[in-house]
Amino acid sequence: MTTTAALYFSHELLSWYLANKRILPWRMNRDPYRIWVSEVMLQQTRVDTVIPYYERFMDKFPTITDLATAPEAEVLKCWEGLGYYSRARNLQAGAQEVLSRHDGIVPDDKESVAALRGVGPYTSGAIMSIAFNRPEPAVDGNVMRVLSRYFLLEDDIAKPATRVKIEKLAASLIPEGSAGDFNQALMELGALVCTPKSPGCLTCPVMVHCEGRRAGMEHTLPIKTKAKPPRPETRLAALIIGKGKDAGKVLVRQRPQSGLLAKMWELPHVLAPQPGAGGAVKPPRSGRGRKAADAGTAASAVIEEQSGGLLEQHALQADFLCRTLSAEDGVLVRPTGWRGEAEHVFSHIVWDLQVFKSEFGAFTAADNSHLTAAGGVAGVTAFLEQRALYEPSDAAGLKLGAAAVAAEQELPLNYRWIGPEQMNELAFPNVFLKLLREYWENTD
DNA sequence: TATCCGTGGTA
DNA sequence: TTACCAAGGAT
Numbered sequence: 001m002t003t004t005a006a007l008y009f010s011h012e013l014l015s016w017y018l019a020n021k022r023i024l025p026w027r028m029n030r031d032p033y034r035i036w037v038s039e040v041m042l043q044q045t046r047v048d049t050v051i052p053y054y055e056r057f058m059d060k061f062p063t064i065t066d067l068a069t070a071p072e073a074e075v076l077k078c079w080e081g082l083g084y085y086s087r088a089r090n091l092q093a094g095a096q097e098v099l100s101r102h103d104g105i106v107p108d109d110k111e112s113v114a115a116l117r118g119v120g121p122y123t124s125g126a127i128m129s130i131a132f133n134r135p136e137p138a139v140d141g142n143v144m145r146v147l148s149r150y151f152l153l154e155d156d157i158a159k160p161a162t163r164v165k166i167e168k169l170a171a172s173l174i175p176e177g178s179a180g181d182f183n184q185a186l187m188e189l190g191a192l193v194c195t196p197k198s199p200g201c202l203t204c205p206v207m208v209h210c211e212g213r214r215a216g217m218e219h220t221l222p223i224k225t226k227a228k229p230p231r232p233e234t235r236l237a238a239l240i241i242g243k244g245k246d247a248g249k250v251l252v253r254q255r256p257q258s259g260l261l262a263k264m265w266e267l268p269h270v271l272a273p274q275p276g277a278g279g280a281v282k283p284p285r286s287g288r289g290r291k292a293a294d295a296g297t298a299a300s301a302v303i304e305e306q307s308g309g310l311l312e313q314h315a316l317q318a319d320f321l322c323r324t325l326s327a328e329d330g331v332l333v334r335p336t337g338w339r340g341e342a343e344h345v346f347s348h349i350v351w352d353l354q355v356f357k358s359e360f361g362a363f364t365a366a367d368n369s370h371l372t373a374a375g376g377v378a379g380v381t382a383f384l385e386q387r388a389l390y391e392p393s394d395a396a397g398l399k400l401g402a403a404a405v406a407a408e409q410e411l412p413l414n415y416r417w418i419g420p421e422q423m424n425e426l427a428f429p430n431v432f433l434k435l436l437r438e439y440w441e442n443t444d
Numbered sequence: 445t446a447t448c449c450g451t452g453g454t455a
Numbered sequence: 456t457t458a459c460c461a462a463g464g465a466t
Contacts (some may be wrong), residue, residue: 038462039462039463040462040463041462041465042461042462042463043462043463044449044450044451044460044461044463044464045450045452045460045461045462046451046452046460046461047462048452048453049451049452049453050462069463081450081451082450082451083449083450083451083452084449084450084451084463084464085450086449086464086465087449087463087464090464090465117464117465118463118464118465119464120463120464121463121464122463122464123462123464126462138462140461140462140463141460141461141462141463142461142462143462159445160445161445163463178449183462184462187462188462190462191461191462196459196461197454197455197459197462198455224459226459227459227460228446229458230445259448260448260449260450261449261450262449288464316453342447344450344451344452345450345451345452346448346449346451347448347450347451348447348448348449348450409462429450429451430450430451430452443462
């Protein structure tokens with residue numbers, strides 16, 4: 001690559017950007033805090049998805065101090081539905097670092113910015129270049145795609161080493177004094193023209209010297225190895241309906257401090273024995289109108305309830321849910337009917353949620369007869385023995401200990417009864433948001 | 445280095 | 456419907 005060709009690329013691209021750039025909320029000015037928030041929200045997230053979240057977030061937390069001093073629950077609630085929730089917690093931690101160590105002013109040196117929680121190589125480059133116009137590369141997926149095509153680079157962009165290589169190339173292309181615009185131009189081109197599936201070479205401002213296109217490789221570049229497919233998990237969830245003083249409420253729980261969906265709220269659920277783990281509960285034949293969110297599904301649950309018992313598969317699952325929730329959380333519930341199915345897709349896991357309407361409290365064998373109406377006690381006990389879930393001597397009883405039955409249940413600290421109003425305070429992942437909204441819509 | 449982290453749009 | 460993947464970071 002000659003210097004003149006590089007100059008051509010940079011200046012043609014920069015001119016195109018200045019004439020075609022989108023008007024976006026974070027392009028109002030170059031306030032480093034606004035740029036920072038936008039870059040974190042835009043991590044692995046589309047512009048159109050981010051915009052309404054960004055507007056709400058900046059409205060609620062206009063300054064670094066506002067964000068740093070806010071209750072964490074409010075920050076999470078503001079992020080609800082956007083995904084990758086550690087971003088929200090790290091962003092607030094970063095704001096607190098800036099407040100305590102930099103007098104509330106975003107530092108304008110690379111090392112300090114890169115040291116902030118949730119700020120990696122891309123985001124530090126983006127903040128330094130866009131907010132401070134420093135000549136730092138900001139290499140994201142767009143930039144790797146654009147440069148892989150333009151310079152016909154056949155490196156696997158899934159490998160971290162490739163990003164490092166492209167960072168050096170991108171740094172060398174930054175025009176004097178235009179780092180912020182140039183970095184945004186690269187990303188804008190990737191988002192609007194040099195798109196993953198069908199690149200718009202005919203309207204591309206740098207098509208004449210694009211080596212990838214000239215080699216007819218615009219559709220095969222960039223090279224990227226396939227990601228591992230997500231593992232399926234069947235999860236048995238309890239929609240626990242309150243009675244008495246808790247009438248009209250639902251029992252929810254908060255997830256642990258770290259890991260998947262950290263600190264988010266959810267319906268209690270347990271991991272079902274997975275297929276292949278040895279005589280496991282298989283999910284009912286899924287698909288076709290059985291999803292809780294579909295209009296026709298609630299009907300399926302009603303039919304099951306009215307027929308005086310659950311389908312065998314659901315009976316087995318309900319029983320397993322009841323026992324496991326008792327064992328794991330010490331929460332005693334009585335599933336009374338299958339309510340529906342919902343799917344939740346993560347990057348690395350797919351949840352098949354089987355939702356069971358449940359009552360709160362201990363149960364006895366007689367109470368539980370509905371669980372075995374379809375499958376028969378023999379089938380259920382055989383299943384339970386196979387899973388070694390309780391002592392064979394209890395096989396005929398299907399009940400928990402008498403002490404547990406009699407005791408007044410105390411809720412674990414991470415459990416809470418909530419009504420519709422509490423939906424405005426607690427942050428839920430989207431699946432549970434939909435399930436709860438659907439429940440309250442249909443019970444008004 | 446590989447895996448863990450959400451969610452939704454699109455072809 | 457599946458498959459891809461988006462202004463990535465932490466461990």
